[in-house]
Amino acid sequence: MSTFRKRFLANKTAVFCSVLLLLLCLMAALAPVLAPHDPTQMFQEHRMEGSSGDFMLGTDQFGRDLLSRIIYGARVSLVVGVSAVLVSVVFGTLFGLIAGYFGRWVDGFIMRCMDVLFAFPEILLALAIVAALGPGTFNTIMAIGIVNIPIFTRTVRGAVLSIKNLEYVESARAIGASTKRILFLEIFPNVTAPLLVQSSLAISGAILTESALSFLGLGIQPPDPSWGGMISEARRYMELAPGMIIWPCLAMTVTILACNMFGDAVRDILDPRHRGK
Numbered sequence: 034m035s036t037f038r039k040r041f042l043a044n045k046t047a048v049f050c051s052v053l054l055l056l057l058c059l060m061a062a063l064a065p066v067l068a069p070h071d072p073t074q075m076f077q078e079h080r081m082e083g084s085s086g087d088f089m090l091g092t093d094q095f096g097r098d099l100l101s102r103i104i105y106g107a108r109v110s111l112v113v114g115v116s117a118v119l120v121s122v123v124f125g126t127l128f129g130l131i132a133g134y135f136g137r138w139v140d141g142f143i144m145r146c147m148d149v150l151f152a153f154p155e156i157l158l159a160l161a162i163v164a165a166l167g168p169g170t171f172n173t174i175m176a177i178g179i180v181n182i183p184i185f186t187r188t189v190r191g192a193v194l195s196i197k198n199l200e201y202v203e204s205a206r207a208i209g210a211s212t213k214r215i216l217f218l219e220i221f222p223n224v225t226a227p228l229l230v231q232s233s234l235a236i237s238g239a240i241l242t243e244s245a246l247s248f249l250g251l252g253i254q255p256p257d258p259s260w261g262g263m264i265s266e267a268r269r270y271m272e273l274a275p276g277m278i279i280w281p282c283l284a285m286t287v288t289i290l291a292c293n294m295f296g297d298a299v300r301d302i303l304d305p306r307h308r309g310k
Contacts, residue, residue: 040302047298053291061108068101073256081274091276093266099276102258103284109259110288113174114239118232120178125185126228130216132186133193144190147183155180159242163251173252177239188231192224230300237292244285260285 041047060067069089076088076096083091090099132143150158162176196202197220205219246252247261255262260281267277 037302041299044298044302046294047302050291050295050298053287054295057107057288057291058111060104061111064104064108068098068104070098070101072097072102072105072258074098081270081277083274083276090280091274093263093274093277094270099263099280102263103260103280106258106260106263106281107284107288109170109253109257110240110243110285113170113177113243113253114236116174117177117239117243118181118235120174121181121185121235122228122232124178125182126189126221126224128182128186129189129224130193130221133190134197134212134216134220140190143186147186150180150183155238156242156245159246160249160251163246168246168251168254170253170257173243173246176246177242180242181235181239184235185228185231188227189224192227193220196220196223226303230296230303233292233296233299237289237296240285240289240292 069087074097076092076098078096079088079092080096081092081094082088082096085091088098088100090103092098093102128143128147132140153161159176159180162179163172166172166175202215202219205215210219243252244259244261244264247259248265250265253259253262263281264278264285267274267281271278
């Protein structure tokens with residue numbers, strides 16, 4: 034653990050991105066304190082205004098403060114992104130452990146089911162699930178979580194296949210350890226590294242998918258603010274008030290870029306081939 038900490042602190046990209054993500058999380062958690070206005074409050078006399086003393090980033094077509102909506106939108110995007118990835122991690126890890134350890138027909142059945150999910154483009158599958166379940170925060174989380182399960186299943190399965198025949202696992206079998214103990218106490222701790230990297234990368238994809246669903250009107254429903262919904266509303270007014278589409282796009286870009294760069298940095302830190310460099 035101390036070695037990982039030293040390598041993490043020595044990696045400037047990892048430190049910078051972790052600080053940026055921490056600030057985004059704090060902004061989302063402290064949204065009621067940091068937001069200058071209620072994100073749903075309308076100031077009819079200030080519709081589509083530019084930056085001013087009262088509205089730092091301007092207002093939208095209903096006179097709502099863009100800064101307040103972006104801050105609250107960060108809460109929605111991060112909650113949906115992290116929650117959806119947690120759903121994917123739990124089920125994907127369970128399926129991957131079972132498929133990789135037992136093999137044979139169990140492995141074949143689970144992976145063919147994952148192949149069926151992989152056969153659909155991610156956004157189309159998420160659209161189909163949300164259309165069947167109905168729009169809303171919980172259904173959006175479940176849809177994105179289901180879409181990402183195959184990725185984690187394959188990641189964990191591949192790691193299990195390379196681990197399950199090693200000496201320490203064979204020793205656990207020899208002393209009569211139960212299958213549950215072998216899976217969760219012997220094998221699982223050794224697949225957490227690729228799982229951590231995949232999780233950090235999947236969060237950015239989940240945020241992007243949530244924004245796409247909200248853009249299409251099937252994600253977070255008005256008047257609750259979400260970056261995708263703000264972009265969808267702003268496309269009709271982008272020539273009159275370009276800030277309406279610039280600021281939510283910028284917020285989404287920074288968040289997704291930070292998640293991706295953090296995941297890449299953690300992957301480099303955990304990769305044995307980079308040790309000593």
